[in-house]
Amino acid sequence: MTERFDTPTDIRRYNRRAWDRAVERRSEWTVPADAATIAAARRGDWRIILTPVKPVPRSWFSPLASCRVLCLASGGGQQGPVLAAAGATVTVLDNSPQQLAQDRYVADREHLALTTVEGDMADLAAFADDSFDLIVHPCSNLFVADVRPVWREAYRVLRPGGALLAGFCNPASFIFDAALADEGVLQVRHKLPYSDLNSLTPEERQRYLDDEQPLEFGHTLEDQIGGQLDAGFVLTGFYEDGWPGVKLAEYMPIFIATRAVKP
Numbered sequence: 014m015t016e017r018f019d020t021p022t023d024i025r026r027y028n029r030r031a032w033d034r035a036v037e038r039r040s041e042w043t044v045p046a047d048a049a050t051i052a053a054a055r056r057g058d059w060r061i062i063l064t065p066v067k068p069v070p071r072s073w074f075s076p077l078a079s080c081r082v083l084c085l086a087s088g089g090g091q092q093g094p095v096l097a098a099a100g101a102t103v104t105v106l107d108n109s110p111q112q113l114a115q116d117r118y119v120a121d122r123e124h125l126a127l128t129t130v131e132g133d134m135a136d137l138a139a140f141a142d143d144s145f146d147l148i149v150h151p152c153s154n155l156f157v158a159d160v161r162p163v164w165r166e167a168y169r170v171l172r173p174g175g176a177l178l179a180g181f182c183n184p185a186s187f188i189f190d191a192a193l194a195d196e197g198v199l200q201v202r203h204k205l206p207y208s209d210l211n212s213l214t215p216e217e218r219q220r221y222l223d224d225e226q227p228l229e230f231g232h233t234l235e236d237q238i239g240g241q242l243d244a245g246f247v248l249t250g251f252y253e254d255g256w257p258g259v260k261l262a263e264y265m266p267i268f269i270a271t272r273a274v275k276p
């Protein structure tokens with residue numbers, strides 16, 4: 014029988030299971046870096062993404078040697094192992110044990126030093142203030158109901174002068190009827206902020222739960238960009254990205270990446 018999930022605490026538990034299932038289903042966000050990618054990264058030829066397609070500009074990074082990097086909600090064996098092979102000291106925090114297992118799989122295969130921590134992106138109590146020089150946070154805050162604690166915690170654990178590189182969804186992605194959009198029809202339906210818990214009919218939500226799809230939340234730009242500024246960050250970089258095959262992306266970029274510095 015399908016469990017019922019009603020509270021924010023349940024969202025984290027539900028999404029842990031949903032992302033473990035995504036690993037079993039080999040979702041593209043769970044496929045670990047291959048040996049050639051790691052070998053190239055060791056030679057200095059590396060790139061990572063925060064959004065589906067565009068690589069993060071190299072100008073957004075300081076030298077990686079001895080750089081303490083937190084890959085935040087970034088399991089799956091992608092960003093973490095690449096940055097470790099490029100010389101960084103990497104910790105990957107994620108809510109899904111199976112996603113973290115992908116990072117450990119690459120680390121073991123490639124003899125990379127890498128630390129994995131199971132936890133919540135909104136609660137970094139496992140880390141002291143000023144613990145990291147760089148935080149890499151690929152598009153994943155759509156899986157928490159409230160994004161502002163994520164920015165505040167990222168700010169706390171970064172050292173002054175450290176940078177937060179974040180990818181997130183343009184909220185426009187969430188205002189359309191998802192089932193119709195899959196059929197190529199863009200029909201405005203939902204108000205922002207969007208929540209799989211509150212914006213769908215009970216029957217639609219139950220279909221997501223029955224299929225063990227991760228629950229998603231569409232945050233406003235005020236929470237995404239204003240939230241970083243309110244946490245104390247200074248924005249120093251910005252780009253947008255698309256996603257081939259997604260109808261709305263034919264009309265506008267649907268992902269945003271920011272570089273934010275803790276003064």
Ligand SMILES: C[S@@+](CC[C@H](N)C(=O)[O-])C[C@H]1O[C@@H](n2cnc3c(N)ncnc32)[C@H](O)[C@@H]1O
Pocket residue numbers: 025028029032042043062063085086087088089090091092106107108109112132133134135151152153156157
């Ligand atoms: C789209 S994947 C992003 C990771 C991937 N390496 C990439 O290249 O974008 C989203 C990740 O967010 C994680 N996640 C979801 N909710 C989380 C939470 N509350 N705290 C930490 N991680 C979470 C999932 O387990 C999943 O690994």
